Amino acid sequence: MKEAILTDLNGKYIEPTLVADSVTGVFPIRQAVQHAAKSVAATQDQGVAAGAAAVPTEAAVGETLAGQLSEAILAGQQPEGPSRTAPQAGSVAQAVAQTGAVAPPAPAQEIIGYIVAVTVPEGLYQPRWDFKSEAWTEGLSQAEIDKLREPQPKQPSQVELLEQALKDVKQQAAQQQSVLDSVGKELAQAKLELITMKGGKSA
Known part of the structure; x- marks a missing residue:
């Protein structure tokens, strides 16, 4: 294992972490978007309102095929081919393909940071990964560095x-x-003034 660096979206140093010795480079850290489900539902509702078909689930497709099969039997029609049996997982997938329906999309993800498996050079006060030059650079301005270099007042013992x-x-x-x-x-x-006053009165 070796040390790598966790950074934010701007490449700013956050904290060290450990990766395998063979890992080298920059890798995004992804996280599922919390509102992904709501966004998909809202998109489906908008599609239905515009006349588009809602995305069916496998259970919904299965119920639809079973209903069609029952109606065909009641009407005296003999179902043909695969429809003679209850729809299985394979037939559901096939039905989805035949109807042109789109399977529910995977949850959306967003990048929340990066793992940089590149050694940080010495002498950087605030390391920051530069994605353009693909190298560690100084994240502080020269004024901030000069302020850090100012001699600090000596603390008394x-x-x-x-x-x-x-x-x-x-x-x-x-x-x-x-x-x-x-x-x-x-x-x-x-006291001296008092004694003098008394002496004057006695005289």
């Missing part, structure tokens, strides 16, 4: 984060101490 947190705590403590010192000075000044 755990030790650096702890050191910064310690600095922040010390700074907060220093600010609080400054506030306390300022309040202490204000209190001392107020």
Whole structure:
């Protein structure tokens, strides 16, 4: 087994998958169309409305032939050839061919992606399969590549984060101490003024 690549309809890289070693090339991924049955039914209805014959199933053809056989017996006619027996699978197919009816078509399918069994070259940021050149190409623009190449900011280590947190705590403590010192000075000044006022009154 070897690695192949799943792509979308535009050839854009989705994810890797595994294929046999002998597999090489590009292969479509098909999926049954959900509305295929409805489309066939709608087409048949339109055909009937326009005077076209509806597509008969084998059961419907069998019932028709059996009815014709019964009518012939009741009318005193002797059925000829294969009609003397109940219609079998072969006779049903033959009847379909004789009446010109068309067998129901196989369910429609649509392409939903591709399997690319070609090695992706090194150095591609966003691989994309080019169906014209049949080769892997770069899916990003030059501007997007330049942005990816820009140096990313260095993430601080755990030790650096702890050191910064310690600095922040010390700074907060220093600010609080400054506030306390300022309040202490204000209190001392107020006491001095109070003592002076008392001394003046006593004199």
